[in-house]
Amino acid sequence: MSLSPSDYAVRTAPPPRADLARSAQIPSARRGLVSSRRMRAAVVTDDELLRHGLVHMMSRTDSVLLVGNMRPGAELVGRLQSLRPDLLVFGTDRDVTLPTLLADLHPRPKVVVVIDTDDPQTDPLDLIRAGADGLIDRRSTSHELLATLMRVAAGHNALDASCANAVITRLRAPVASPDDACTPVLTRREHEVLHLLTDGLDNRTIARNLFISEATVKFHLHNIMGKFGVHRRAALVSTALRGRVIGGR
Incomplete structure (x- = not known):
């Protein structure tokens, strides 16, 4: 099928200026929509290597906005109250109890605890009862950690494979006296x-x-x-x- 010169001119004419303006606004609106969905996260751990690793991982994704990078201490609650993160990421060597901390944070953030599943002193069930929404082993990949953070941020609970095994092992353990x-x-x-x-x-x-x-x-x-x-x-x-x-x- 061929087009006559008049048909070609009609079909290839530029859209009205109003349509151009509307089309030009779409990318800007989408960029605003994406940025508004970024998850505000704070990292709290005494483990310096773990803290730097978490910060590095979060800096490489557009899904997370790191608003806090700190060690536990007397000023922790006040700093978190001012930062108002959507999600807290705790390291294994945390020096604050979750119930005490979360009681003073409003609105309550989601909590992911990074643990060492080989540490006999780490009880995943205690952490879940204390308020953890997600658990992930410290040896997990950056991809697994980010997937856990995003799942928890979306309102779900999340365990990686190592933590799920640790929970099952703990549930099968003999009942304490x-x-x-x-x-x-x-x-x-x-x-x-x-x-x-x-x-x-x-x-x-x-x-x-x-x-x-x-x-x-x-x-x-x-x-x-x-x-x-x-x-x-x-x-x-x-x-x-x-x-x-x-x-x-």
Whole structure:
């Protein structure tokens, strides 16, 4: 089929100026739509290598806007309250309990915890009960980590293969005795602080031995006392020395 010169002129004429204006606005609108969907994320971990790895991974995707990169400490809650992230990414060596932290954050962000599934002190069920929306093993690939973050950000729960296996293993483990069930669950850093406290060290000396600030020591002691249900250092030391946590030392 051939076109006459008049037909060709009609069919190839440029669209009206109003149509051109509308068509020119579409890419701009789409760019705004994409940017509005970027997930605001904050990374919180004592593990410097892990923190740098997470930050590097997030910097390579347009889906995530990193708004915070910090270590646990006394000012953590205040900083997160001002940043208002959509999602928190915690490292294995976190020094803050999720229930305590999330209680002070409104609106509540989604939480993904990066764990070491080979660490016997890491209980995936405890983390889920504490408020984790997703778990991923620290040896997972960047692609797996990003997929977990996006799934959690979309309102779902997510476990990678290693964490799913860890959850199943934990569920199949023998039920703890009543005495064990009453023992407070402490983080690695909380155990270190408590051990030094029962050795008679003051806050300044504990901070110097652990290479942390006195404010961080006070922060850990506050959390430990809350877990034991005591309000004074002497009561905490007495309870610990009776064997509930560090008996036999």
